Amino acid sequence: MLKIRGLKKSYAENEILKGIDLDVKKGDVITIIGPSGAGKTTLLRNITTLESADSGKIEFENIQGDYSALTRQETKKLRQSIGFVFQNYNLFNNKTALQNVMEGLLTAKRMPKQEARTEALKALERVGLLEYKDQYPVQLSGGQQQRVGIARAIALKPKVIFFDEPTSALDPELVGEVLQVMRSLAHEGTTMVIVTHQMRFAQEISNKIVFMVAGRVVESGTAQAVFENPRAERTRQFLAETLVQY
Amino acid sequence: MLNTDFMLQVAKATIKGVPVTLEIVIVSLILALPISFVFALLRLYSVKGGNQFVKLYVSFIRGTPIIAQILIVYSAFPSLLASFIGKSAFAIDPINYAYIVFTINAVASLTEVFRSALQTVDRGQYEAGTMVGMTSSQIFRRIILPQALVSALPNLTNITLGLVKNSALAFIMSVKDITAIAKTEAAFNYSFLEAYLVLWVYYLIISYAAELIFKSLELYFGRYRKQVKKRHYSNKEQLISVTTDKRRSPAQG
Amino acid sequence: MRNFELIGNFLLQLLPVINITLTVSVSALVLGSFIGLILTLGKIGSSRILRGIVAGYISIVRATPPIIMIFLVYYGLPFITANFFKINIEGWNRIYFVIIALTLLFSAPVAEIMRSAYLSIDKGQYEAGIMVGMNKFQIFYRIILPQATVVALPNYATALINLLKEGSLTFTIGVVDMVAKSQMIVSNNSGGYAWQTYGSLALIYWALSLAIGRVVALSEKAYQKKRQSISI
Ligand SMILES: Nc1ncnc2c1ncn2[C@@H]1O[C@H](COP(=O)(O)OP(=O)(O)OP(=O)(O)O)[C@@H](O)[C@H]1O
Ligand SMILES: [Mg+2]
Numbered sequence: 101m102l103k104i105r106g107l108k109k110s111y112a113e114n115e116i117l118k119g120i121d122l123d124v125k126k127g128d129v130i131t132i133i134g135p136s137g138a139g140k141t142t143l144l145r146n147i148t149t150l151e152s153a154d155s156g157k158i159e160f161e162n163i164q165g166d167y168s169a170l171t172r173q174e175t176k177k178l179r180q181s182i183g184f185v186f187q188n189y190n191l192f193n194n195k196t197a198l199q200n201v202m203e204g205l206l207t208a209k210r211m212p213k214q215e216a217r218t219e220a221l222k223a224l225e226r227v228g229l230l231e232y233k234d235q236y237p238v239q240l241s242g243g244q245q246q247r248v249g250i251a252r253a254i255a256l257k258p259k260v261i262f263f264d265e266p267t268s269a270l271d272p273e274l275v276g277e278v279l280q281v282m283r284s285l286a287h288e289g290t291t292m293v294i295v296t297h298q299m300r301f302a303q304e305i306s307n308k309i310v311f312m313v314a315g316r317v318v319e320s321g322t323a324q325a326v327f328e329n330p331r332a333e334r335t336r337q338f339l340a341e342t343l344v345q346y
Numbered sequence: 347m348l349n350t351d352f353m354l355q356v357a358k359a360t361i362k363g364v365p366v367t368l369e370i371v372i373v374s375l376i377l378a379l380p381i382s383f384v385f386a387l388l389r390l391y392s393v394k395g396g397n398q399f400v401k402l403y404v405s406f407i408r409g410t411p412i413i414a415q416i417l418i419v420y421s422a423f424p425s426l427l428a429s430f431i432g433k434s435a436f437a438i439d440p441i442n443y444a445y446i447v448f449t450i451n452a453v454a455s456l457t458e459v460f461r462s463a464l465q466t467v468d469r470g471q472y473e474a475g476t477m478v479g480m481t482s483s484q485i486f487r488r489i490i491l492p493q494a495l496v497s498a499l500p501n502l503t504n505i506t507l508g509l510v511k512n513s514a515l516a517f518i519m520s521v522k523d524i525t526a527i528a529k530t531e532a533a534f535n536y537s538f539l540e541a542y543l544v545l546w547v548y549y550l551i552i553s554y555a556a557e558l559i560f561k562s563l564e565l566y567f568g569r570y571r572k573q574v575k576k577r578h579y580s581n582k583e584q585l586i587s588v589t590t591d592k593r594r595s596p597a598q599g
Numbered sequence: 600m601r602n603f604e605l606i607g608n609f610l611l612q613l614l615p616v617i618n619i620t621l622t623v624s625v626s627a628l629v630l631g632s633f634i635g636l637i638l639t640l641g642k643i644g645s646s647r648i649l650r651g652i653v654a655g656y657i658s659i660v661r662a663t664p665p666i667i668m669i670f671l672v673y674y675g676l677p678f679i680t681a682n683f684f685k686i687n688i689e690g691w692n693r694i695y696f697v698i699i700a701l702t703l704l705f706s707a708p709v710a711e712i713m714r715s716a717y718l719s720i721d722k723g724q725y726e727a728g729i730m731v732g733m734n735k736f737q738i739f740y741r742i743i744l745p746q747a748t749v750v751a752l753p754n755y756a757t758a759l760i761n762l763l764k765e766g767s768l769t770f771t772i773g774v775v776d777m778v779a780k781s782q783m784i785v786s787n788n789s790g791g792y793a794w795q796t797y798g799s800l801a802l803i804y805w806a807l808s809l810a811i812g813r814v815v816a817l818s819e820k821a822y823q824k825k826r827q828s829i830s831i
Contacts, residue, residue: 150473176479184477190470194492194570207488208479236570256478347682406801409760409808411767413778414801421785421793507662514664525666539674546667553662 101126101291102147102260107156107167109139109146116142118315120156124260124293129286131294131302131323134312135338140295141187143312144262148182149175161259180208183253183261188269189245191237197224197248198233201255209256223255224248227281243274247281260291268297299342303327311335349540356531356544363524367552370441370513370523374448375506381449382456389461400457407454412447412512419447420519444516448509455505463498464490496568503560510553524548605792609799612784617803619776623694623766627701628759634702635709642714653710660707665700665765672700673772697769704765708758716751717743749822756815760808767804777803 102124109117116139124130132140146153146167153167161181163174170178191200201220205211211219224230227247237245246266253261263282267275279301286292286305296302302309302323309326311319311334319332330336385403388396407415420443427435467490475485517526524545532541641653660668673696680686720743728738770779781800785793 148477150476176481179477180479182477184474186470186474188470190468190474192471192474192489193468194489194496196570203475203488204478204480207481207484238571252474252478405809406805409805410801411764411778411804413767414797414804417778417781417797418794418801421790421797511662511664514666525664538670539678542667542670542674546663546671549664549667550659550662557662 101160103157103159104147105157105159107143107146108154109142109151110154116315117146117153120312120315120317122147122293122310122317124291126259126291127289128308129290129292129294129306130308130310131296131306132310132312133296133299133302133338134318137314138312139315140312141264144184144264144293144295148184148262149178150184180256181259183256183258185246185249185253185261185263185266187265189237189242189249191245191248191252193237196234196236197229197240197251200237200248201252204252204256220251220255223251226254226284227251228277241274242270243277246270246278250278250281250285254285254290260293261285263292263294263296265295265297297342299327299339311338313338348543349537352535352537353540353544356528356541357547359531360524360527360544360548363522363527364548364552366441366521366523367510367513367516367525370444370448370516370521371506371509371556373445374452374509377445377449378452378456382453383460385453385457386460386464389457390464404454404457407451408458412451412515413518415451416447416515416518419443419450440519441516441521443519444513444521447519448512448516451512452505452509455508456502459498459501459505460494463494463501466497467493492567496564496571499560499564499567503557503564506556506560507553510549510556514549602795605795606799606802609781609784609792609796610803613777613780613799613803616775616777616780619694619769619774620763620766620807623697623701623769623776624759624763626698627705627762627766630698630702631705631762632709634706635713638706638710639713639717642710643717657707657710660703663704665704666768666771668704669697669700669768669771672696672703693772693774694769696772697766697774701762701765705758705762708761709755712751712754712758713747716747716754719750720746745822749819752815752819752822756812759811759815763807763811764804 102122104120104122107117107120107122108115120139120143122130122143132143134140142151145151146156147158149167149170156167157165158167158170158178160178163170163178165174191197192203195203198217198220201223202213202216205216205219206213209216221230221233224233227250229244229247229251232240232244232248235244237248240248246269250261250266266282267278270278275298279298282292282294283305294302294306304323306323309320309323310317311326311330311332313334319326319330319335326335327339330339385400387393388400420440423443423446424435424438427438471489471493472485475489480488513523514525516523517529520526528541528545528548532538535541638653638657641649642657644650663671673693676696676699677687677689677691680688724742724746725738728742733741767776767778769776770782773779775783777800781796784796785791788796
């Protein structure tokens with residue numbers, strides 16, 4: 101349902117993405133792994149048009165064509181159909197948990213207030229934060245904030261949700277609660293693209309792993325194939341380094 | 347020693363000027379807010395021409411004393427106006443000139459306040475808005491602006507206090523504010539110290555009242571920033587907060 | 600371009616009395632910084648009462664219009680010295696009263712600036728100093744002060760420009776400074792060329808403010824350069 105071909109992006113002289121292909125099918129849980137600086141964050145941000153890619157094709161819903169030729173309408177459509185969970189949560193600081201979740205429903209989806217509220221409460225319930233609905237972000241722990249971030253994304257019923265290192269800003273003991281929410285989303289069949297350094301978690305919930313180094317996809321395949329039988333030397337090396345840390 | 351009867355007399359006479367002083371402050375502030383907001387946007391979005399103009403304007407106004415601004419406006423405006431509407435320009439209530447000067451003056455500082463307040467809102471707020479499908483103007487109105495205004499409030503307090511203090515020079519434009527009245531009383535009775543002590547108290551009261559109002563606004567609108575009760579502590583955080591407490595406590599006045 | 604000519608002419612007439620403005624500002628800068636430093640020590644010190652007094656002082660000064668401060672000092676100080684110390688200072692040069700008033704006004708922001716600069720330095724810096732065996736004075740002089748200065752400089756520039764501008768009220772107690780001089784010029788011309796005259800006055804102040812900003816920015820840069828070359 102989402103198809104990216106030849107995505108390229110440079111900052112000044114540095115080519116950070118050197119032609120990335122990515123296929124996401126309905127119900128996929130894809131995890132992108134790779135060393136720091138590989139361009140994982142950049143990839144997610146360019147796919148979602150948070151940054152404008154230099155070149156590359158996208159096929160998604162009824163959008164089809166080059167990134168450089170996307171119309172405003174298409175960009176809007178694209179953003180509305182992709183949910184995004186940020187590394188540092190980015191909850192709206194001036195809104196309560198409930199208002200954070202309602203915000204997109206009210207503005208982008210133009211839902212009536214009462215309906216938006218019902219939907220938002222449902223989303224908060226799914227992440228287990230119903231009783232925190234009236235707290236402002238500063239009053240929530242990091243883990244809770246991130247769960248609100250997830251609720252905000254799912255409330256809009258996107259076709260696919262992108263997660264950029266959703267747990268890397270969290271204290272270790274708070275990581276579990278967020279992973280638990282993501283796990284349950286995966287079980288419910290939510291389509292997800294995840295960047296994470298949590299290898300065990302990646303192995304457990306992903307049906308597909310993409311390994312990136314220096315702006316290129318070095319290897320991709322099922323979790324089992326990549327983790328247990330990596331073909332590329334670089335993948336083997338990376339896994340050895342990261343898995344040792346457990 | 348001090349003549350307390352006279353001080354009481356001054357206090358009674360001066361109170362008639364309080365509404366005038368307040369009017370100058372409030373009207374100038376209300377006029378300056380939208381202008382400076384637009385100016386800040388001109389700067390932030392580097393609007394050709396507008397950006398340079400605002401920069402020069404802010405630099406000039408902030409680099410010159412209010413007395414010079416008063417003298418320029420008070421000497422130039424009436425004749426400028428007279429060339430449009432004739433002699434009646436000289437009959438205009440001088441408080442209008444006070445509004446003009448103090449607005450011009452406040453716009454300069456307010457522009458800088460709005461500019462930095464809008465800049466301090468984290469970019470992530472904008473990106474999050476984008477990703478829930480809001481338009482730029484929705485994000486600006488509903489997310490960026492409310493946060494910027496709250497972070498501008500403390501500086502707004504300072505600017506208001508500055509306005510109160512500057513307004514003490516309105517007498518130069520023959521506005522009958524509290525300073526003008528106290529000065530007249532002082533000169534008439536040849537008791538300067540008494541009159542100015544009373545006047546001082548008036549300014550302290552007005553300033554503190556203004557500060558109180560702004561503090562409660564800050565408290566009310568800034569409630570989303572207040573950590574009512576932290577529900578979770580990691581050991582690390584606790585350690586840090588203990589050490590900073592130790593360090594801060596002797597400094598808190 | 601008759602206006603340029605006029606303004607040039609007025610500038611030449613005003614500039615000779617700039618020394619009043621400079622004397623007043625520089626004196627208040629030095630004295631005010633000194634008092635500000637003492638206030639800072641009171642504010643970060645351990646005595647509760649002292650902290651309260653300093654906080655009260657700063658808050659009152661902050662709420663006092665400069666012109667009122669000048670009047671209070673001009674009429675109040677002779678009253679106090681005469682009644683409590685039996686000293687008559689009414690014959691003093693009026694400029695002293697302005698300097699005292701401006702010193703009081705300047706000391707408050709200086710204290711605030713110094714305090715927040717001091718607090719901005721991480722306590723770890725102090726502890727690290729102790730652990731490499733420096734004494735208290737060395738730590739303050741070699742570690743804390745250089746860092747605090749960099750933090751304080753921009754705010755110091757703003758406060759200094761404010762001081763300069765407040766000094767423009769010197770004329771209110773009858774000292775012939777640039778403001779008084781410009782008013783004289785205007786009345787000598789029977790009110791003519793008023794905006795050109797006051798415009799010249801504004802230009803001089805603008806130039807002084809820009810110069811202060813410039814000097815502080817340059818010293819900030821020089822300071823940072825020095826620190827860089829040390830660390831290499
Ligand atoms: N806005 C930018 N301007 C210039 N360079 C950038 C920008 N954003 C990212 N980069 C560079 O692009 C490279 C890839 O960054 P990116 O954040 O995508 O890596 P990553 O794979 O997400 O790493 P990490 O695991 O550390 O998050 C880095 O070298 C980074 O310095
Ligand atoms: Mg990243």
